[in-house]
Structure formats: C-alpha cells, structure tokens
Amino acid sequence: MWRHIFMVSTMNSSTTDVFDAWWGWPPPVLDPAGPYADNVVVLAWALFAMGVIVTGIVVVALYVAIRGPARWKAKLGGERLVWIGGVAFPGVVLTCLLVWGLWLTSSLTQPMPDGAMRVRVTGYMWWFDVEYLGPDGDVIMRDANELHIPVGQPVVVELQSEDVIHSFWVPNLSGKEDMIPGRTNELVIEADRPGRFGGVCAEYCGGPHALMGFVAVAHEQADWAAWLAGRSMTPPAIAEQDVPGTVPALRPAAAADAADDAAIAANGRTLFMESGCAACHRVAGTEANGIAGPDLTHVGSRLTLGAGILPNNRGTMIGWIGDSQSIKPGNRMPSYDMLSADELTAIAIWLEQQR
C-alpha cells in the first residue's frame, strides 16, 4: 500500500524535486548551508584526518612490531614507546583539539541580540508544530512540519515538547538540540543560500519515530517577506468566513457530479467539519479549531505531508487521509477508510485550497 502510494505520487508529482533536496547524498553534515554548520565541517574534516593518521600510525607500528627488522623492533619494544605514543603525542593532540572544540562551542552559542527573528518549534508525537513569533513574543503565524527562514539572518529556534523528548536536527544548517518537556532550549540557525533542507527528529520518541521529519526552507529576504505576508495569524471576521452559519447538509452524490472544483471543495469542507477532522486540526477562519494535530491553515502550500514523509499533492493527500495508518503506522490520526474515494478527493481538494 505504502510503496504504491509513494511510487504513484512521486511519479505524477511536480514536486518530486522536494525529495531531491532532502538529506541523503551529498551528506548534509558535510554540505553546510550556513555558518552554524560551516565551522563544524572544518572540524569534522580535521577530526577525520586525525583519525586516519592515527589509525595509520597504529597499523604501521603494529606491522613494524610484528614484521619489522630487529633494529626497529628494539626501538619500539620498551616503555619509551608508551610514554611517547600513549602519553606525549595524544596529550598534545588532544589539548589542541579540546581548545579548538571549546572555542568553536563558544562561538556557536553566542547569545543573539534582542530583536532577532524567533520561531517556536514544538515537538509532538510524531510531528513538529511551528510558530513564528513577533517582536513581542506573540504568535504571528502557525504552521507545521515546515520552517521557512530568510537567507543571511540568524534565526533563534525555541525548542519545546508537548509529550516526550524529541530532537531538532537540520544537518545542513546546524547540529541538533533536544526538545524536552518542561524546558525551552534555544538553537540558532542561519542559511547562507536559498534551498530546501531536510530535518528529522533525532531522539527516539517511540512508535513511528523513524517517520518524523520536516523541511527547512531558506528564501531570499524579499521572497521570505512575501511568503510571510501571504499568511496571517488573525482569522477573518466571522462575516467573511467562506461558508457562514450552519453547516450545509451532506451531498455525496453532488460531489461526483459537480464539474467545478469550488463545489467539490465546499463539499470537502463540509466533510472535513463533519467527519471529525476538525476535532484535532485547526483551520484559521473556520470553525475547525482542534489543537491535537498539525495546524492545516496553510496545508495546501506545504511541501510535504505526514511530517516530512510524502510530497504534497492531491494523490498523496487522498492516500494520507484514507490510509494514514498504513503509511505511518501508529501515528495519532486514524485512517478514514470509511470515506469513499470521492469524499476523500473532495476533502483533499478543499485542503489544497488552504494555502
């Protein structure tokens, strides 16, 4: 089931490239996209070189000790080797490494000045809630499983958890930091080029921990401002809501017959409200106000579904709603397999419009 959905959706999708930008090859740990990952890469290569050289020294020393000429063996076969190889040499190397590591740690954790951009990311079993914070700490926009940042600007990520311990890791942008219930950890990330960077939960959090990911998207400054401007936290007044008043009656047959998306979408909206989706999901500007699951106000514009595991298109959306338990076993959303294909399509079309 899963493989089928995945193959079909990726082949038919214009957003296949999302997945090319994800982690994989080249190794994102060694492919930095910002200053907080950059310096670590230098350290990583230095450590790698150290490892190769020392392993080489040990292997050569072993070879000489076992097969070497007697004169060389005599030089190695005493306590002097222990003092040089086991004390002096590692002492010097480790001191240098330690000072470098401490200096780097310090430079990576310099506190940000007031007024830096802040985003609060909260871990849930098994997805990420993302809240963009205004200058006063108020939430100006809420999203899920996707973090959009402007290029060239450090962003403070406030890490929290609502249930168990998770860990926030975008290897291209920085190291990881844990999301611990009862605490707020702060991690600074910065991208120096636009792009899409894969992220995962790195701390085992039970069940489908393996399928808990997200995408960090870095935009040029102007693009980012435009992106944010299109999304507002403030819900429209009740009078401007798309379908005011009482919920229309269910019209399943009409959905199939209707030619235009608008009618289907209206039907999808009704289904969404009546089938239980609204109990867990919030869609700003509608009566859907659940908080247990990801906020769907902008779901139509997201790159992925199911916390970073599927590209977002109509096919995957239908598959996800109808059979999320096969795609991501154990996740908190039941499979809506009692809905017909047309009903699922209607919901998917309406959700597509929530951009």
Next chain:
Amino acid sequence: MADYRNDIDWLTPALALGVWAAHFSLSWAGSSIFPGQVAARVVGIGLALPALFAMAWLWRRAGAGPMRSVPRLGIAIAATGVVFTVLPALFG
C-alpha cells in the same frame, strides 16, 4: 631471593586521581548552579590552583620513592585532567 613486598606506590596516583575527581565534580557543580554566569568560571579556575598545588606536592612526595615512574605517570594523567578541566572555564 625474591622479594615479597609490594614496592610500588599505588597510593600517590590514586590520591592524584582523587584530586582530579574532586576538582572535576566541584567545577561541574559550580557550572550547574551558576549556569552562564561568571561565577561558574571563577569556581573552576579558583579550584584549579589548590588542585595543581596538591599535584605538585604529590609529585615531590613521589620523588622520594625508588619506583617513581608509576606515581609520576599517575600524577601526569591527573594533572592533565585538571588542566583540561580548567580549559572550559577559560575558553568555553
């Protein structure tokens, strides 16, 4: 005739490592009680002085024995440990 006495001074290196352990745990306690404050560094650096003095005293004490290499290596490791522990307070 073989000698049946243990001539190695095992106590001195154990004491030196004990000094390292005390310095380490107090430094850590300081950094946990005063997170992100100067006091944490002061504790770590301040305690390093008596710790290193103790090492120097042990080194002189070990110098008297017939088998010096063991206590001296122990002190060397422990002193390296103390110096390593001071580095975060200085540069971290």
Next chain:
Amino acid sequence: MSDAPRPGTRDVMAGRRSETGFDHALYARFPTQEPRPDGEVEELEKIWDNPRGWGLLTVVNNNYIGFFYVATAFLFFLLAGVLALGMRIQLAAPMQDLLPQDTYNQFFTMHGTVMMFLFAVPMVEAIGVMLLPQMLAARDLPFPRLSAYAFWAYCVGGLCFFASIFVGLAPDGGWFMYPPLTSIAYSPEINTDFWLLGIGFIEISAIAGAIEIIVGVLRTRAPGMTLDRMPMFAWAMLVFAVMIVVAFPSVILGTLLLELERAFNWPFFDPTRGGDPLLWQHLFWFFGHPEVYIIFLPAAGLMSMMVATVARTPLVGYRLNVLALVATGFISFGVWAHHMFATGMPRVSTGYFSAASMAVSLPAGIQVFCWIATLAAGRIRWSTPALFVVGSIVVFVMGGLTGVMVGMVPFDWQAHDSYFIVAHLHYVLLGGMVFPMFAAFYYWNGMTSKNALSERRGKWVFWLMFTGLHITFLPMHLTGFMGMPRRVYTYLPGRGLEWLNLVSTIGAFVLAAGVCLFLYDLVRRFRFTTDEDAGNVYGGGTLEWLPTGMYSTRSIPLVKSREPMWDDPELGDDVAAGRYFLPNSATGLRETLITSPINAEPQYIQLMPGPSAWPVASAVFTAGFFLALTVQAYVFSAVSGVLAVACILRWLWETDRPIEQDHADIGGGITVPIAITGPSSHGWWALNTVMVVMGMIVFMALFSYLYLFGINPEFWIAPPDVLQTAGIVVLLVAAFAAAWLSRRILAAKARGEFPGQGPWLMAVIAAALLCVAGWWDWTGWRGAGLDPSASGQGATVFGLLAFQACSAGIAAIMALYLGYRSGRGLLVAPSSVTLDIVVRFIGYAAVQGLVIALVVRLFPGG
C-alpha cells in the same frame, strides 16, 4: 583475633616491613622437601567432589558455576545477535514491512539491553569467576554460594526477561529508557516494567558478583603474589568490580524511581509537578558511561595477558598498564554527560565533560601502546588468539578515535543519535570486548575442554568476523553523515541510503557466519572437563596453567614473579607434589587460604561451603518475586519474596560454623588460625562493599533531591519542626549505641562462653529503634503536608524514607535471625561473624538514617 601466636612474629627485623607481621624468611622453606603422606590428593578429591545428575543444580564450585555462567552469557550474545540480524534484514531496503514497527522497536531495545546487561557485564564477570581462582591459585572464590546465587538469579531472570519478546511484551523504549516516553502516560503497558524489574535484579546479581571479585582478588591470592605481581586480568577485575560497586547503584536508583513513578505516580521525572526528565539521564549515564569501561577493562586485562603469551615475552609497561586501568576507572566517572551534549546543558558544563572525555583517552592510549611495545619486544607466534588480539587492537583504536571525535561538543551536535554513533559504539565494543573475548575463548579453552579448538577453522572465524565487522559498520559512519538517525525502523527511499544499508546488512551476515563457524567448531571440538583438559596450548606463564582438579591446585604455590610458569619450570611438578602451601585439607572440609591484601602474606584458613540447593532456590524465588511483580501477580510475588528471604537465611545458617579446631598447619611448619572476624575477615570486607553500594544509592538519591530543588524550587514546602528532627536524631544515635553495646557484651565474655541474652537483645532493640525513627520521620513529613505524588520534593523525600525503611526492615530481620541463632546456642564469645555483620549493618543503617533525615530536613530548609 585469637590468642594464639601470630605466625612468624619472631623475627622482628624482617617483620618490620611486613604487612601482617608474617616473616618473609619463612618463604625460604618452600618448596618443601619432605615427602607428603599418601592419600592427601584422594582426600582433596573426595572433599571437593561434585554432585552428579540433577545434583549439578546445587554445585557451587567455580569450575562449574564459571562455565555455566560463560555459557549462559554467550547464549545471550547469540540471541541478541539474532535480533541484530533481524534488524539488519528490515533495514536492507527502505520501507520494508518484515519487522513491523512495534516489533522493531522491541528488537532494538532488547538488542541493546541484552547485549549490555545480559551479555557483556555477565560475560566478563563469568570469565572472572571461571579464571580468577585459578589465576590466583585459590581453591575457589571466597563466597561460592554467592556466586551460585548470582548466576542462577541471572540465568532464570534473564531467560524469563528475554522470553517477553516472544509474547510481544518486550520493552520498547530503547535500552536507555528515557522518560517521559517510558512513563505511564506514554508507555501504559507492562513492557517497560519488564525492563525496570528485570534489569533491577540482574544489577543486583552483578553487584553480588562484584563483591565476590573484590574480596577474591584482595584476599585469596597465592602467598607472595604482591599487588605488583597480580596477573593483569586480576587487576582489571579489581578495577571492574570497584567500578560496578560505584556505578550500578545509580541505575538501580534510577530504575527504582521510574518504577515508583509508574506504579504510584510519584513525579520524579514529570516537569509539571517539579520533576525533571533530565534527572533520569543523569542517573542513567552516571552508570551508563562507566559501564562501557566496566565492559572494556576486563577485556583489556585479558588482552594484556594474551599479548604477553602471544609475543612470548612479559608485558612491557606492566605498571603503566595497571595505572592506566586505575586512571580509566577514575576518569570514566567524569564523562557521563557527554551523552547529553544536545540537551541544552550550560556551555561550560559541556566543556567539562568534553575535557574529561579527552582525558580518558590517555589511559586507553597507554594500554594500546603497551601492547604494541610488547609485540615489538617479543616474537609473535601466530595463532587464532594472536589474530584476534592484533585485530582487536586495530578495531578498538578506530572506535576510540571516533570516540575522540564525538567527544568534541560541536561535532557531537551533528553526530549524536545518528548512525555515526552506531558505528562508533560497535567498533569500540567489538574491538574492546567481543574480539578479546573470542581470543580468550581460544586461549583459555584448554582449561575446560579435553580438546583444543581447531586452529584452521579459527583463522576463518577471525577473518569472517573481522571483514564482516568492517563491512557492517564502516559504511555506517557515512550513513550517519547522510542524516540517518538511530533507532529508526525504516527509512525513506530515494536518498542514497539504500546501498549503504544493504552493504551493512551483507556485512552483518558475514560477521554472523564467523560466529556460526565458531559454534560449529565448539560442537566438533569442545568437551567440558575439569581435570583432563587440553592444557596450556599457547604457553601462558601464569598460575591458571598449573595442573588442577576440582580442588584447583594440589598445593598453593609461592609466587615469586609475574609469570611464575615461565620462570620456574619445576613449579607445576612441585605444586602437584604438594610442596607448597596447604597441600592437603587441613580441616577435612572445603577451605582456602586467605592472604593479606597488599603483600599476600598467609593469614588464615577460611572454610568454604559445599554444594547446596538453597542458593539456587533463593535465586529462583528472587527471580519469581521480580517477575511476578512485573505481571502484577502480587500474591505470588509476596510469597516468592518471603521464600527467597527464607532460603537465603537457611543457606547462611550453615556458613558460620563454630568448629573445634582453631589452628592448622599449612605446610612448611607454618600455623595459621581458622576463620576470623574483624578487619581481616573476608566477611567484613564483603559487608563494607555492601555498605558502599547502599551509601552510593543514598548519595545518588540525595543528589536527585538537590538536583530537583535546583530545577524547580517553587514546588518546595517547609520541612517539619526542628524539635522533631532532633528527636529522630536522638533515636538513631541510640540505635547506633545499642548496636555497639551488643558487640561489647559479647567481647567482654570469656572465650567459648555463652553470653546470655544481652547481645541479641541489644541488636533487636537497635533495629526496633531504627524502625521507630523511620516511622516518625515518615509521619512527620506527612504531618507537614508533604505528599509523595504532589511534587518532586515529596517524591524524593519519601523515596529516601522508603529506602531507609527497607534498610530498617532488613536490620530487623537480621536482628531476629541473630536472636534465633543465639537461642540455638550458636552465639559464643568472644566474637561471632554473624553478630559482627548484623550489628555493623545496624550501625550503618543508623548513620544512613541520620544523613537522610538531616539533609532533607535542614536543607534547603524550606
């Protein structure tokens, strides 16, 4: 101490530098030249003879228990290895359904747990039980029944624990069990309880083994084997056992707290009520990282011994190597939080742990270069152990270097919890423990098997395992850099991870093929024996290669160097001819020679208990107690618990036997006392070790209390009235005094006299005072309005008080047991091991109660 003259105190000048007053000139009498009377060997054989058939369940001798222990631990290695193969099959391709998510999560949890708790620690302990008495030329370990108990508790409990995977009830929270994932809210099933209780008592059996090893190494060495002449493995096991005693209490406490939180809703780890999830991580890793060295050090000790034999020259830098072991033991307690760099600790704190992580690699480097220098100093003789030894140096160095890498905080932030760590830890553990273990299997096989293992197959085993290891784990470094987190049951396709994972899977099967070939060789060649063994196939120089029977060596040699077998070619014959110490049974009972801790001067003869069904029975009931608790069969659990205690008391009943004979000749005309109490008794050493364990538990609990205060002080309430505190202090001081008085009354009586009802009554009064003080402390806090489920303060305070209540309860049982013995006339002046141990325990419990009451009532003082 007896009133008989101490052996050898005549020569004052020689005694000046002696440890116990023993005259070293007496050693010149050995080997003795007079012929020994006939029939001594036959008597030894009869005394140490073993029950057969079902009676094997009651054996306590280390030759058997050690072998059972090794075999069981190896079984768990194979079982956990099968789990690993299952996981590798699941990960061979992306999005497979071979192992469903739940099953996979149970598999990796069990793989880690079983490998760490049921394989690695028991295996090194098992090798210790098997080899140490022979290496030290002791007749057996000092507490054979304790070894038997530790083994059976581990075997029964471990197998039941493992069986949970067949019914889908295996723990699934990872071997590190982080709450809140493992708290009742997110793990409501009993899977987690299986882990907590199952591991809880496996830890207890590890501590029992550690006590055995500490006392064994320090007190049962052959005469003349000064600390400076101990085999490296004995040194390693000594450091190992001390580390267990210091480190394991932390995880015992952790498991207790988490179980209390799950069962009674005491919020140790719940941040909404003044707990903190990170407290668990501190407690777990304070055990968890030393644990790595607890596994590595004994294996390093084996390596040091095998390197010397393989290179046919004494170990270069013996003393430096010992120092490296000791230094590792210390520094490894300063690295625990490098598992927590990503938790948002204060920056300077991370620096300290990074610094200690660098420092701890110095002693590891010293050991590696000692081995290389030894190989250079000698001429290697290639054999299967030699291959494994050299291979393990390479693998361990690679793992150690990635360890230095992840010790760097910024790098760890990237590598942490990724497959890079999986690669790192498997290199360390395979190179640092598993390869040395296989080398040891080949090397010491000759001690327990009629046939040597096949050298030809052995080379295949090595090369399969060596290449398999690299094929499996080398790619994982890269998999980690590519962003694959640990503990994932699957991964998404199309990201370049498929090939690397497939390669790892193939490598795992190559590795497994090596292990299978080894099993085949075992089936073909291994035949267990205690006396017709294949012997010293590789030419080792230490005492375990002396000719032995069930009684170990005929006589206990005088040790003049580190490799006595190399330096004295006659030694084997002299020992077998009874020309050294204790060539016969001096008392007609099982016995061993106790020597002094530093210079190993002969001190006294200790009587050893023989086969008994009680240790195995108490082990089965102990396991039953914990497992029934897990499945909430409380009645069955309570019955098992009572039966376990009864069996333990019954087994102890026989171990402190007053016997007529109080001195014995141990050969060469040297006379020593039989059994002894006070600071030179081995029971005193064991009790002290228990006190250190309990003291560490209390210390860690007080740390937890202060830690939670530091995190969430706003939940704290004021302690009860100071007057009440003073009253509790008075009661506890009185308990301590009564315990002390009990011993004085007995000591004041003339030798052999029955002391009346005074001693045991004082002990009972002392225990009763302990109980009253504990009750007052408890109700006092309730009266002050503290509820255990209300806050972190309530949970930790009542946790401490509950521990104190348990201590008082044990003290009461011990005091009543003493009273019963007294009633049966077994308590005679001037001293009794039982009374000594009971009153010392009561005294300790009083001090413990004082510390607990004062710290929590006076600090932070509301």
